Amino acid sequence: MRLEPKPAPSLAVTLLYPLAAVVATLLFTSLLVLAAGASPLSVFYLVAKGAAGSQFALLETLTRATPLIFTGLAVAVAFRAKLWNIGAEAQLYVGGIVTVVLGTGALPLPSVVLIPVIMVAAMAAGALLLLGPAVLKTRFGVDEVVTTLLLNFIVLLFVSMLLEGVLKDPMGLGWPQSQKVLAEAQLPRIIQGKRLHYGFVIAVVSAVVVWVIMKKTVLGYEMRAVGHNPEGARFVGIPVNRVLMKTALLSGGLAALAGFSEVSGLKGNLTLDLSPGYGYSGIVVAMLAMLNPLGVIASAIFVAGIFVGADAMSRVAKVPSYIADVMVATSLLTMVVAILLTRFRVKWR
Amino acid sequence: MDAFEILFTASFWVAAIRIASPLIFATMGELICERAGVLNLGIEGIMTAGAFAGWFTVYAGGDLWTGVLVAALAGAMFGLLHATLTVPLGLSQHVVGIGVTLLATSLTYFTYRLALPEVTSPPKIEPFQPLPIPGLSQIPIVGEALFSQTPLTYLAFITVAVVAWVLYRTPVGLAVRAAGENPSAVEAQGISVTAVRMGAVMVGSALMAVGGAFLTMSAFNSFFFQMINGRGWICIALVVFGSWRPGKALIGAILFAAFDAYQVRLQQMSGGIVPYQVFLMMPYALSILALILVARRATYPKALMIPYQKGER
Numbered sequence: 155m156r157l158e159p160k161p162a163p164s165l166a167v168t169l170l171y172p173l174a175a176v177v178a179t180l181l182f183t184s185l186l187v188l189a190a191g192a193s194p195l196s197v198f199y200l201v202a203k204g205a206a207g208s209q210f211a212l213l214e215t216l217t218r219a220t221p222l223i224f225t226g227l228a229v230a231v232a233f234r235a236k237l238w239n240i241g242a243e244a245q246l247y248v249g250g251i252v253t254v255v256l257g258t259g260a261l262p263l264p265s266v267v268l269i270p271v272i273m274v275a276a277m278a279a280g281a282l283l284l285l286g287p288a289v290l291k292t293r294f295g296v297d298e299v300v301t302t303l304l305l306n307f308i309v310l311l312f313v314s315m316l317l318e319g320v321l322k323d324p325m326g327l328g329w330p331q332s333q334k335v336l337a338e339a340q341l342p343r344i345i346q347g348k349r350l351h352y353g354f355v356i357a358v359v360s361a362v363v364v365w366v367i368m369k370k371t372v373l374g375y376e377m378r379a380v381g382h383n384p385e386g387a388r389f390v391g392i393p394v395n396r397v398l399m400k401t402a403l404l405s406g407g408l409a410a411l412a413g414f415s416e417v418s419g420l421k422g423n424l425t426l427d428l429s430p431g432y433g434y435s436g437i438v439v440a441m442l443a444m445l446n447p448l449g450v451i452a453s454a455i456f457v458a459g460i461f462v463g464a465d466a467m468s469r470v471a472k473v474p475s476y477i478a479d480v481m482v483a484t485s486l487l488t489m490v491v492a493i494l495l496t497r498f499r500v501k502w503r
Numbered sequence: 504m505d506a507f508e509i510l511f512t513a514s515f516w517v518a519a520i521r522i523a524s525p526l527i528f529a530t531m532g533e534l535i536c537e538r539a540g541v542l543n544l545g546i547e548g549i550m551t552a553g554a555f556a557g558w559f560t561v562y563a564g565g566d567l568w569t570g571v572l573v574a575a576l577a578g579a580m581f582g583l584l585h586a587t588l589t590v591p592l593g594l595s596q597h598v599v600g601i602g603v604t605l606l607a608t609s610l611t612y613f614t615y616r617l618a619l620p621e622v623t624s625p626p627k628i629e630p631f632q633p634l635p636i637p638g639l640s641q642i643p644i645v646g647e648a649l650f651s652q653t654p655l656t657y658l659a660f661i662t663v664a665v666v667a668w669v670l671y672r673t674p675v676g677l678a679v680r681a682a683g684e685n686p687s688a689v690e691a692q693g694i695s696v697t698a699v700r701m702g703a704v705m706v707g708s709a710l711m712a713v714g715g716a717f718l719t720m721s722a723f724n725s726f727f728f729q730m731i732n733g734r735g736w737i738c739i740a741l742v743v744f745g746s747w748r749p750g751k752a753l754i755g756a757i758l759f760a761a762f763d764a765y766q767v768r769l770q771q772m773s774g775g776i777v778p779y780q781v782f783l784m785m786p787y788a789l790s791i792l793a794l795i796l797v798a799r800r801a802t803y804p805k806a807l808m809i810p811y812q813k814g815e816r
Contacts, residue, residue, distance in 0.1 A: 155591050155697075156812055186610075190617055238597050290791075294798040297743070299544065299597060301794065303736040304787040315780035437601055474616035479609030486602040487584075490594050 157498040171496045175488035183481050190473045197471055201478075204466025205459035211466070213350045217420065219451075219458035221246070221429065223357035224412035225436025226443065226450040227364050232405035234368065234445050235377040236384070237288065237398055241302030242409035243433025244309035245280035249410030251313065252276040253417040254321060254332045254424045257339030265338040272339060273356075273414055280410020281403040283309070288402035292395040306433065314426055321424065332424040341419035353415030358451060360408065365447040367404070377401055409433065438486045444493060457482055509768050516648030516761075520656060523760035525550075525717040527659040529738040530745070530752050531666045532578075532710030537742055538670065539703030540683035540806040544600020545585045546711050547735030548607030549578050553712025555611045558719035558726040559618065561628040571655070571716055578712025579705045581607050586704035591697050593810030604735075612728060625725040631655050655713075655721040660753075662710065667749040679703050683804035686811040696811045711735070733787060740790040744797055747804060755793070762789055 184194035205215050225242040232239035256272045263271065283305065290296040316322075317330035325333075341352045368374035376397045379387040388394050416428055439457050443449030464478030509515050529550055536543040543549075557574035561567055581603055588599045619626070631653035640650040649660075670676035678699045681689045686696040714734075719726045741759060745752025763786050770782040 157593065186613060233598075240601065290795060290798075294795055295801070296791075296794045296798045300736055300739050300743075301791050304733065304740070304791055307733045307736075307787045308784045311780040311784045315778045318780075319778060434601070434605065437598070438605070441598055472620070474613050474620075476609055476613035476616055480606065480613055483602060483605035483609050487588065487599065487606065490598055490602070491588065491592065494592060494594060 156501050157494075158501055160497060160499050163496050168496055171492035172489060175485065175492035178488045179481060179485045182484050183477060186477060186480060187473055190477075192471050192473050197467060197473055197477075200467035200470055201460065201463035203463070205463030211462065213345070213348050215455060215459045215462045216354055217349045217351070217458075218462050219454040220351075220354045220357050220419070221412040221416050221432045222435055222439050222454035222458055223354075223361060223451055224415065225409050225432050226439030226454050227357075227361055227447055228405045228407075228409035228412075229436045229440035230443060230445040230447055230450055231364060231368070231377070231408065232284075232401055233440060234381050235398060235401040236381040237291075237401050237405065238299045239284055239287075239302055239402070239405050239409075240299055240437065241284060241287065241305050241433065242405075242412070242436045243429060243431065244302070244306045245283050245406045245409035246413040246416075246429050246433055247309050247313050248279045248283050249276035249413030250417045250424045250428050251316065251321075251413075252279045252410070253339070253414045254335060257335030257418065258333045259336060263338065268338050269341065269418070272418065273411065276410045276414040277407035280406040280408075280413075282406070284402040284406030284409075285399065288398055292398055310426070313424065317424065317426065323423065330426055334422040335418060339418055340422065341415065349420065351415070351419030353419035356411070356415060357454075360411065361447045361451050364404075364408070368447055373397070373400060409436070412436075435482060438482050441486055442489055506769060506772065509765065511644070513644045513647040515764055515768065516644060517651065518764040518767075519757065519761040520648050520652060521722060521760075522763050523757045524652070524656040524659045525714040525722065526734060526738055526741060526756040526760060527663060527753060528714030528717060529711045529735060530714075530741045530756050531662050531749060532707040532714065533738050533742045534745070534747060534749060534752055535666065535670075535679065535707035535710070536704050537807055538683045538747055538804055539679045539700045539707075540686065540804055540809065540811070541586070541589055541700055541704050542596045542600065542739075542808050543582075543585060543603075543704060543707060543711075544597060544739070545581055545603030545607060545708065546600075546738060547731055547733070548604030548611075549581045549708050549711040550715030550718075550731045550735050552581060552607040552611050553578050553715030554719045554730060555615060555715075555726050556712065557716030558628060559614075561720065562626060567631055567720060570720055571713055574712045574716035575709040578715075579709040581712075582705040582708025583701070585708065586701040589810070590700045590704070593812065596808050615726065615728075625727050627724045628720070630719075630724040631721040653721045655717050658713075659717070663749050663753045670749065680804075682811075683806050686806050690811075690813060696813070700811070711738075714738075737786065737790050740794050743801055744793045746797065746801060759786070759789065759793075762786065 187194045187197045204211055206212050228242045252275050253272050256275055261268055287298040287301040290301055291298045317332060321332040323331050323333045344350045344352060376392050379392055380394050380397045384394050412432055417424055435457060439450055439454045442453035460481050461478045464475045468475035529546060533543055533546055553574040556577040557570040560570035560573040585599060585603045588594045589596045633651050634654050635651040640646050678689055678694050682696050682699040689696050715731060718730055741752055741755045744755040766782045766785045770779055
């Protein structure tokens with residue numbers, strides 16, 4: 155068996171394979187639904203309805219998509235330069251820590267100043283956290299996959315330590331949670347009385363900004379060059395290590411914004427379950443978007459819809475909501491195969 | 504007892520060897536994959552699946568060794584998935600590995616909830632019991648530590664010997680090592696690189712799953728969520744630390760486990776002055792430190808993470 159490059163695929167082919175990937179994902183998860191003794195069609199209908207069947211559902215999906223856009227962008231940026239940042243989860247929590255530290259009264263500033271200050275500080279913290287593994291990679295040749303993964307565990311324990319120590323909410327009744335941030339440090343809601351907050355707007359704007367950086371700036375060009383062929387990039391005079399540093403700063407900063415927006419816009423405080431794996435789901439989001447920053451918006455909404463829809467579905471049907479995680483993971487694997495097949499032809503010989 | 508005396512107690516070394524056992528299985532599994540040229544980041548999820556599969560088999564009425572076998576088969580199946588995508592299709596080993604971890608973990612949790620919808624505390628099984636080896640287990644400290652363990656621990660040590668023997672003393676091992684260093688040389692011998700790599704990933708994944716099963720069937724007696732807790736990632740660090748050699752990786756795993764057992768005891772002695780989270784961070788921090796120490800002289804298998812296509816140079 156061998157792979158042969160295809161001539162430029164037509165639009166139909168470019169759409170056909172991803173569509174086939176979705177169908178394959180649905181077929182596989184149908185088997186699990188059948189194993190759970192439910193009817194796949196009605197379960198998928200309930201998931202779709204729970205994700206987008208009402209104004210409430212739709213707003214909930216967008217709310218859930220907000221952190222995923224940030225982590226998806228963080229991964230898309232890093233993976234484009236082949237910097238394997240699997241540590242968005244840790245960077246997210248660091249952003250949450252900074253938001254709580256600065257937002258609970260440390261800085262007596264009005265909202266219009268305080269929120270940007272917190273955002274910048276959170277981004278800086280996340281950026282620094284990823285800078286460590288990036289330096290270890292470029293200076294010592296330590297694989298960043300393992301270091302970023304291990305940092306996820308270290309940072310979560312650090313958060314746990316803070317929540318039982320200096321950041322412990324005295325009124326928390328013993329729960330490991332921080333105090334709520336002040337009203338000045340909270341992102342307003344987009345619609346009064348609904349959970350969707352301005353973090354979503356910031357996320358969309360960030361996606362556009364990242365798209366501009368990737369497509370229209372020298373840095374974006376250099377990042378793509380480094381990701382495509384580091385040796386070649388070095389040969390034509392691109393400072394590969396410095397580009398990787400900048401990539402790390404941008405990626406870590408974006409992931410930290412997820413933590414900022416969750417604390418400041420939605421939860422109000424820091425807890426150990428601030429993120430149900432948004433950092434890891436961000437990898438799926440970025441891959442489904444083929445690392446395109448604008449595509450990340452769509453794929454984050456899609457992935458968020460699956461999670462929100464499955465939660466709603468599992469309350470009605472007797473199918474565990476973990477079906478959502480299975481669907482998301484399966485779609486990642488089917489999609490990378492689909493993308494491959496749009497570019498290459500498999501020859502059996 | 505002071506912090507130094509701990510090192511000379513038998514119970515400390517018994518614990519260290521017990522903690523090392525799952526790491527030994529999984530590290531050998533990852534080592535086989537990487538020697539053949541495939542980085543397997545599915546390890547964390549495959550260990551989760553193995554932990555569940557082994558435990559659930561016994562819970563459902565199977566005997567313990569059947570549980571180990573089922574875990575190994577489950578691991579091999581995820582290995583087949585990983586290998587199919589990364590070897591003949593040559594997809595990114597990073598992306599596929601993370602995908603396999605996400606899929607194996609979520610499938611495990613889904614199956615657990617499906618099989619046990621209402622339980623709040625996970626049911627227990629009768630796990631492997633210590634099987635002292637007559638004579639040898641009477642030797643003070645060393646004998647107790649090594650020879651009064653459960654059969655699965657003995658199997659872990661046997662696995663290291665078998666892996667080392669196969670890798671360095673058999674034609675199969677030669678093919679595996681060459682597939683990771685110089686795949687076209689393997690092809691020139693008329694051996695399929697694809698077959699060698701896929702086989703290595705499947706066998707390696709089976710070992711990872713047995714490592715996971717050790718936790719539910721020997722170290723503890725039930726399955727709970729997030730119980731692998733980064734052990735898979737630590738094993739990847741151990742492979743680098745052991746410079747891709749079974750013996751060195753074994754020593755690394757035991758050193759690591761000794762450190763882990765030691766921090767637990769220090770934690771009990773510290774009387775709560777230092778937050779317990781600091782102790783829990785140590786194993787992860789130590790793994791990063793170990794990677795930094797060996798990174799400069801690490802010699803990766805030359806074809807690691809490079810897909811191979813027949814006829815290409």
